[in-house]
Amino acid sequence: xxxxxxxWIAADWGSSNLRVWAMRGSxxxxxxxxxxxxxxxxxxxxxxxxxxxITEGWPDVTVIACGMVGARQxxxxxxxxxxxxxxxxxxxxxxxxxGARRVRIAGGVMQTDxxxxxxxxxxxxxxxxxxxxxxDGVICLPGxxxxxxxxxxxxxxxxxxxxTGEIFALLARQSVLRHSxxxxxxxxxxxxxxxxxxxxxxxPHQAWARLFRLRAAGLVAxxxxxxxxxxxxxxxxxxxLGAARAHWLGQQVLIIGASxxxxxxxxxxxxQGVAPIIGDADTATRAGLLAAWRKTGxxx
Amino acid sequence: xxxxxxxWIAADWGSSNLRVWAMRGSxxxxxxxxxxxxxxxxxxxxxxxxxxxITEGWPDVTVIACGMVGARQxxxxxxxxxxxxxxxxxxxxxxxxxGARRVRIAGGVMQTDxxxxxxxxxxxxxxxxxxxxxxDGVICLPGxxxxxxxxxxxxxxxxxxxxTGEIFALLARQSVLRHSxxxxxxxxxxxxxxxxxxxxxxxPHQAWARLFRLRAAGLVAxxxxxxxxxxxxxxxxxxxLGAARAHWLGQQVLIIGASxxxxxxxxxxxxQGVAPIIGDADTATRAGLLAAWRKTGxxx
Numbered sequence: 001x002x003x004x005x006x007x008w009i010a011a012d013w014g015s016s017n018l019r020v021w022a023m024r025g026s027x028x029x030x031x032x033x034x035x036x037x038x039x040x041x042x043x044x045x046x047x048x049x050x051x052x053x054i055t056e057g058w059p060d061v062t063v064i065a066c067g068m069v070g071a072r073q074x075x076x077x078x079x080x081x082x083x084x085x086x087x088x089x090x091x092x093x094x095x096x097x098x099g100a101r102r103v104r105i106a107g108g109v110m111q112t113d114x115x116x117x118x119x120x121x122x123x124x125x126x127x128x129x130x131x132x133x134x135x136d137g138v139i140c141l142p143g144x145x146x147x148x149x150x151x152x153x154x155x156x157x158x159x160x161x162x163x164t165g166e167i168f169a170l171l172a173r174q175s176v177l178r179h180s181x182x183x184x185x186x187x188x189x190x191x192x193x194x195x196x197x198x199x200x201x202x203x204p205h206q207a208w209a210r211l212f213r214l215r216a217a218g219l220v221a222x223x224x225x226x227x228x229x230x231x232x233x234x235x236x237x238x239x240x241l242g243a244a245r246a247h248w249l250g251q252q253v254l255i256i257g258a259s260x261x262x263x264x265x266x267x268x269x270x271x272q273g274v275a276p277i278i279g280d281a282d283t284a285t286r287a288g289l290l291a292a293w294r295k296t297g298x299x300x
Numbered sequence: 301x302x303x304x305x306x307x308w309i310a311a312d313w314g315s316s317n318l319r320v321w322a323m324r325g326s327x328x329x330x331x332x333x334x335x336x337x338x339x340x341x342x343x344x345x346x347x348x349x350x351x352x353x354i355t356e357g358w359p360d361v362t363v364i365a366c367g368m369v370g371a372r373q374x375x376x377x378x379x380x381x382x383x384x385x386x387x388x389x390x391x392x393x394x395x396x397x398x399g400a401r402r403v404r405i406a407g408g409v410m411q412t413d414x415x416x417x418x419x420x421x422x423x424x425x426x427x428x429x430x431x432x433x434x435x436d437g438v439i440c441l442p443g444x445x446x447x448x449x450x451x452x453x454x455x456x457x458x459x460x461x462x463x464t465g466e467i468f469a470l471l472a473r474q475s476v477l478r479h480s481x482x483x484x485x486x487x488x489x490x491x492x493x494x495x496x497x498x499x500x501x502x503x504p505h506q507a508w509a510r511l512f513r514l515r516a517a518g519l520v521a522x523x524x525x526x527x528x529x530x531x532x533x534x535x536x537x538x539x540x541l542g543a544a545r546a547h548w549l550g551q552q553v554l555i556i557g558a559s560x561x562x563x564x565x566x567x568x569x570x571x572q573g574v575a576p577i578i579g580d581a582d583t584a585t586r587a588g589l590l591a592a593w594r595k596t597g598x599x600x
Contacts, residue, residue: 115519167475170470176463204508209544216414219415220416
């Protein structure tokens with residue numbers, strides 16, 4: 001079967017990217033993607049045109065989407081649910097898709113105390129719960145803005161966002177540290193990663209002081225880009241784990257994502273005596289979108 | 301008297317800016333500046349041409365310079381002194397100024413354990429010590445890379461760099477937080493600044509977790525740009541003070557700089573029971589350059 005046999009289309013439409021899947025029930029038939037995320041589009045007609053373009057040749061079936069496409073700057077602003085709330089998001093129909101397919105967008109989740117928001121991760125969490133309805137523990141979603149969500153009885157009870165991925169990218173690509181990193185990538189098994197992680201967890205102020213040392217070390221002696229990038233990763237993930245300690249300590253932790261970043265979180269949690277499970281992010285997204293659609297009763 | 305009466309020229313040539321002063325002894329006759337810092341220049345001829353351009357009309361007198369102009373990517377690489385060392389920097393003559401004035405560049409200071417470097421701040425420290433030879437305490441030099449230097453018996457004993465200014469600029473201008481700050485500037489007397497500072501000093505992991513909340517607070521309720529920027533400043537300066545606590549606790553602290561940033565450090569230290577003195581940065585730079593030149597015996 002190919003995309004032409006789809007009976008619905010799943011879409012993960014974030015700030016930077018759009019990914020669509022031609023689906024038949026829970027089976028994925030074809031995947032496509034573009035870099036035309038919410039940030040690259042402004043008018044509703046832009047969203048409609050991009051969706052038409054990227055799904056060309058696929059049948060005229062309903063599109064179920066999640067992510068920043070539902071933000072204020074997105075296609076249609078979809079309201080947030082408030083914690084504690086069921087993980088399965090409510091869907092809002094785009095009132096006028098300008099002649100294109102019907103589109104329904106998943107709502108994000110907000111928390112008032114302390115203030116926090118997510119858009120897209122709630123759908124991944126719903127996908128995990130569709131497969132494991134009795135999951136009770138913490139779901140970690142590493143990324144630009146890493147989320148830690150406490151799940152119980154099918155609900156998102158509480159969550160916390162840490163800007164780890166965004167701050168890493170700013171420091172690694174735009175700060176003075178960029179001169180010391182080269183093209184090296186962090187080895188999660190390296191001593192430099194473990195050492196920086198331990199410092200950031202136990203002595204966060206010292207970890208903060210050590211950031212400039214990553215640059216200075218290469219000026220007063222020979223630099224080692226692989227160790228330097230591992231130290232930067234270890235420091236930022238250590239600060240993140242320190243900030244989220246109340247979430248993961250003594251809990252069952254599921255990491256959604258098979259990315260390099262997810263592997264770093266896995267290694268970091270293992271060093272703290274936690275044995276996380278890793279789940280696939282795209283599988284979770286598609287399962288969550290299907291669960292959201294089924295919940296409306298409109299899924300044929 | 302005007303710049304035409306100068307008997308030497310002082311230059312502060314950093315990464316982003318060049319500032320020059322026509323000097324007669326310790327008296328400043330005229331000031332000029334440009335944005336052609338070390339980062340905007342590459343070949344030695346570029347440095348020579350820019351210096352000629354900016355000092356046009358001034359006499360053919362010696363130029364004494366400090367800052368990144370002496371870095372590997374600068375005009376001539378000038379060696380570092382190693383801590384502990386006298387604050388007054390040694391000068392290295394530019395071997396060929398391509399027909400322009402004689403130029404001598406101050407050397408920076410490095411530290412091997414832990415690794416750290418400075419270029420330019422040593423000259424400001426030397427200027428402070430020229431006026432107060434018996435100063436014993438800590439000099440704080442707020443900036444892109446804030447320095448904390450322990451001074452005793454006329455020497456730089458130890459120092460520490462924290463990337464506070466650079467990280468503030470990245471977060472405020474390029475991260476998702478930029479949407480929440482507007483054009484607001486931090487009020488050092490605000491409760492938001494004091495509150496974020498206290499959290500960052502006593503609970504640094506929580507401070508780290510609160511960064512994203514600065515954005516989320518404006519999505520789940522009405523945002524307050526003035527309080528938001530004050531919280532961001534308070535958080536980063538609090539992490540900085542926490543990292544440098546061993547430097548300032550129970551010490552006499554002198555802050556060099558009258559900038560807004562220096563005022564924030566002053567307010568932050570006062571909240572910790574330290575009563576810092578503030579000194580003018582440009583005055584210190586010029587006095588340090590003169591002291592360095594006099595030390596060579598070449599100053600007529």
